Amino acid sequence: MSRRTARPTKPVSTCPCGLSEPYEKCCGRYHSGGAVAPTAEALMRSRYSAFVKGDRAYLLRTWHPRTRPARLDLDPDMTWTGLEVLGATEGSAFHSSGTVTFRASYRGGSLHERSRFERADGVWVYVDGEFLGE
Template identity: 55%
Template structure:
């Protein structure tokens, strides 16, 4: 039997619940941001979408939402690390009418069958009207 080429969607991502922890489907939540169909309205929304980008290995989105003053020349994700859950611990500013914000979070992962987590206070700023990740505070 001859093989057929099957065209896949250019957008990465899971089918089902969004990795960011919302009750929405990925496609309607962070997937819409990853695909450029919407933009993050708040720093927390950007944080959630960036966590989801790590979970689905969308490095293009991660780089696109990084402030130009702190943007790394390249980003390589560890394929053995699976991001499993996000907890938002605190937010400071970062609302729809702010220009800066801080989001403290704990991101859970599994690597080599073992659980782990990363805790960070991330700073966000608006650049060209869009929320972007600045750095860890």
């Protein structure tokens, strides 16, 4: 009987957006530019992951040109702890706009928002959001 040596495995980290896929196969492919988010919800999840990762460039790139700020300052002390998608309307491949309602938790509280998304040049972008309270 032969003995097999166990190969060391690279730990797989799930995506910060809350889906069970590894980051590289989930939001990471959008962040790297290898793919674009196919739905408003996928874009919202990828933007949450970008906040977790501190990816300013992606956040600005996926912000609608008419509402995008000139610069974006992220709080380096902010620790995001989870995302819960509460609902979505439209925002599929068959729509030109959509909304996603979510709760994003951070150390010390949470953000409850309904975000609006539109297609710009065929690609989903974030327009703005309405804060719904804690």
